[in-house]
Amino acid sequence: IKAGQTVAFVGESGAGKTSVVNLLLGLFPPTEGRILIDGKNIVEIDVASWRQRIGVVEQDSFLLNATIKDNIVFVNTSATMEQIRSASEQAYATEFIESFEDGYEAMVGDRGHKLSGGQKQRIALARALVRNPELLVLDEATSALDSISEQLVQRALEALHHHRTMLIIAHRLSTIRNADMIIVLDKGKIIEQGPPAELLNQDGYFRRLWEMQTGKKH
Numbered sequence: 001i002k003a004g005q006t007v008a009f010v011g012e013s014g015a016g017k018t019s020v021v022n023l024l025l026g027l028f029p030p031t032e033g034r035i036l037i038d039g040k041n042i043v044e045i046d047v048a049s050w051r052q053r054i055g056v057v058e059q060d061s062f063l064l065n066a067t068i069k070d071n072i073v074f075v076n077t078s079a080t081m082e083q084i085r086s087a088s089e090q091a092y093a094t095e096f097i098e099s100f101e102d103g104y105e106a107m108v109g110d111r112g113h114k115l116s117g118g119q120k121q122r123i124a125l126a127r128a129l130v131r132n133p134e135l136l137v138l139d140e141a142t143s144a145l146d147s148i149s150e151q152l153v154q155r156a157l158e159a160l161h162h163h164r165t166m167l168i169i170a171h172r173l174s175t176i177r178n179a180d181m182i183i184v185l186d187k188g189k190i191i192e193q194g195p196p197a198e199l200l201n202q203d204g205y206f207r208r209l210w211e212m213q214t215g216k217k218h
Contacts, residue, residue, distance in 0.1 A: 001181075003134075006157075006166040008176035010206065011185035017169045019188070021137055024167070025051060055128030059140040063112030063120055068097055069104040071112075071123055076131040083130055091125035092156045118149025125156060136160065139169045150175065173213050182206060 001007050009017045023030055026047035035042040037050060055075075063071050072087060073079045079087075084104065088094045096119055100106040112120045128136060138157070154175055160166065161178060170176045182199055184192035184206050192204050199206040 001165060001167070003165050004162045005180045006161055006168065006176075006178065007181045007183060008168040008170055008179040009183050009185060010170060010173065010176070010209070014187075015185040016188040017185055018139060020185075021056075021139055021167070021169065024137070025054065025056075052131070053134045054137060055131055055133035055135070056137045056139065057121065057124045057128050061120060061124030061127075063108050063115075063123065065108070065110045067102075067105050067107055068100075068123060071108060072104075072127045072130055075127055079130050083132075084126075087126040087130035090129050090156060090160065091122045092152050093119070093122035093126050096122075116149065118152055121149070121153055122156070125153065134165060136164045136166045137169075138166065140171060173210055 009020055011017055022028060023035060024042075026042055029043055037045060042050070064074065069084060072084050076083075081104075085094065088097055097103060097106070106114075108114050108120075108123070112123070115123065150172070157166070157168075157175070158178055168176055168179065176182065177196060179196060182192070182194065182196055183190055184199070184204075186205065192199055192202070192206055194202075196206075200210060201207075
C-alpha cells in the first residue's frame with residue numbers, strides 16, 4: 001500500500017478482513033510471512049509508537065459520557081482548539097457541533113445517546129483525525145448508518161482521498177467506489193485485487209456482489 005492510497009478490503013463475514021486490521025495494528029504477530037512498515041518488519045519496531053501513527057474508526061464507535069470536545073481529544077489530550085476544529089471540519093462535523101447551544105462543550109450522553117448515528121461516527125472520525133494519523137483505518141464505519149449520514153461520512157472520506165493513506169473494510173460497496181485498490185478476501189485468501197473499474201469488468205466475486213447490492217448489471 002503506497003502512501004496516500006485508499007485500499008478497500010471486501011468479502012463475506014469471516015473472510016479475514018478484520019484479521020488484516022488486527023495484524024496491521026500489531027494485536028497479534030503473523031504466524032508466517034512479514035508485515036513491513038516503511039520497509040521495516042513490524043515485529044522489530046515499537047508497536048506502541050506505530051499505533052500512535054494510526055487512526056481507527058469502527059462500526060460502533062464508543063463515546064464517553066462527556067463533552068464533544070472531550071470525546072475528540074480522548075486520543076490526543078494535548079490537541080489545541082484549532083486542531084480540534086480542523087479535525088471536525090475534515091470530518092464534516094463542524095456544522096452540527098456549532099448548531100448546539102454549547103457547541104464543543106455540549107454533553108453527548110451515555111455512549112453518545114444524544115447524538116444521531118451519523119453524528120457519532122463523524123465525532124469518531126474527528127477523534128481519529130485529531131492525532132494527524134499517517135494511516136486511517138475504517139472498519140465497517142458506515143455499515144450501520146442511514147443513507148444521508150453515510151453520504152456525509154463518504155464526503156469526508158473523499159476529501160481525505162490522496163491526503164491520507166486509508167484502509168477501508170466495507171460490506172456496503174457504495175463507500176468504496178473511489179478506492180484506488182480493491183482487495184477481495186475469501187476464507188483468509190486474496191481471490192481478486194485491482195481498481196474498482198477493472199474488477200467490474202471481470203466476471204468475478206466483486207462484480208457479482210456489486211450487481212447484487214445495486215440491482216444493476218455492469
